[in-house]
Amino acid sequence: MAFISLFEVIGPNMVGPSSSHTAGAASMALLARKLFPGEIKSVHFTLYGSFARTYRGHGTDRALLGGMMGFETDDLRIRDSLSIAKERGMDYSFSVSEREDATIHPNTADMEIYGTKGEKLFVRGVSIGGGKVKIVKLNQIEVDFTGEYSTLIVSQTDKPGVVAHITRVLSEEGVNIAFMRLFREEKGAAAFTVVESDEKIPTKVLDRIRENPLVSDITLVQL
Numbered sequence: 402m403a404f405i406s407l408f409e410v411i412g413p414n415m416v417g418p419s420s421s422h423t424a425g426a427a428s429m430a431l432l433a434r435k436l437f438p439g440e441i442k443s444v445h446f447t448l449y450g451s452f453a454r455t456y457r458g459h460g461t462d463r464a465l466l467g468g469m470m471g472f473e474t475d476d477l478r479i480r481d482s483l484s485i486a487k488e489r490g491m492d493y494s495f496s497v498s499e500r501e502d503a504t505i506h507p508n509t510a511d512m513e514i515y516g517t518k519g520e521k522l523f524v525r526g527v528s529i530g531g532g533k534v535k536i537v538k539l540n541q542i543e544v545d546f547t548g549e550y551s552t553l554i555v556s557q558t559d560k561p562g563v564v565a566h567i568t569r570v571l572s573e574e575g576v577n578i579a580f581m582r583l584f585r586e587e588k589g590a591a592a593f594t595v596v597e598s599d600e601k602i603p604t605k606v607l608d609r610i611r612e613n614p615l616v617s618d619i620t621l622v623q624l
Contacts, residue, residue, distance in 0.1 A: 403433055425508060425528025426452070426461045430468025432536060432548040435622045441517035442470050443492035452505030453497040454529075460569060465510060467491055474532060506537075527532040544584045548622060550597035555610060556618040559592040560587045563615050567594055570609045576602055600624075 434441070446465050448456050456462050460479070466486050468480035478485060486493055508528035515521055525538035535547050539554070546552055553571075557563045564583060571578060579599050585592035596602075607619050 404462055409487075423460050423464045424474040424532035425426075425476045425530070425534050426464035426510065427468040428471065428532060428548075429510065429526030429528060429536070430465045430512065431471065431473065431493060432468075432534065432622065433470055433512045433522075434469050435548075436524060436536075436539070436620050437514050437516065437520070437522050437619070438617070438618070439518055439520045441469065441491060441514055442517045443494075443515045445513040445581065446493070446495045447498050447511040447513075448495065449500065449505050449509040449511075449600075451497045452508050452510055456497075457494070461510075465512075469493075469512070469514075487546040494495075499526060508604050539593060540591075542584050542586055544589065544593055545582070546580075546595050546597060550579055550599060551602045551624045552622045553594075553596040553597075553598075553606070554600075554604055554620040554622075555594040557592050557613075557615055558592060558615040558617070559587075559617050560586075563599075563613055564594055566611055566613045566616075567596070570606050571596065572604050574606050574609075576606065587594075598618075 418473050446496045448461070452461055459566060463482045465478055467482035470482065470489065470491065472479050472482065506527040510526055512524045512526065514524065523540050524536060527537055529535055533547065535545060537543060537545060553603065555567055575600055577600060578596055580597040583592060583594050602621060604621065607621060610616055610619055
């Protein structure tokens with residue numbers, strides 16, 4: 402039996418008008434912001450499907466940009482995020498994809514993020530309804546996580562022993578794993594291990610996981 406939470410019935414605290422097109426857009430961009438390792442210089446958004454058709458009327462553009470600046474879904478500054486971004490010196494642009502692909506959710510946005518020190522990150526987010534979101538792509542690797550849990554994302558080379566190293570460190574630090582998945586381009590290539598926990602993940606696990614030479618980067622998004 403499927404259960405519907407009170408949150409899903411009432412919806413999130415948000416600047417309107419739409420939980421999917423406004424709150425969801427802000428949430429996915431905020432999650433992408435938390436994944437980015439530095440200060441953002443510029444961002445380009447590519448919108449698909451329903452997002453592409455209605456983004457101005459539903460404020461999806463303002464919500465995405467607001468989330469990218471760290472605004473929560475109920476932050477009234479979202480209404481003025483376009484002008485605030487200009488004041489802060491954050492460059493931004495939007496484009497609409499004409500691609501019709503059944504594999505792409507209609508409420509999808511690609512976010513190409515560039516940092517002040519040359520950092521780059523590609524994130525594809527999906528608004529799945531009721532303000533809930535998923536991240537489904539990081540750089541060129543397909544992933545699947547929501548940000549509703551404390552989430553540890555380990556960028557690594559897909560070689561034997563790396564996942565065992567990660568689980569051993571987490572076990573020794575008493576982290577209760579809710580979900581753990583490996584996503585990779587292909588065998589032996591770049592990969593992400595995504596760990597989600599019901600509780601905060603101690604930051605000291607980061608240095609211990611980095612001890613493995615096949616680990617290239619780690620991102621921690623806390624509840």
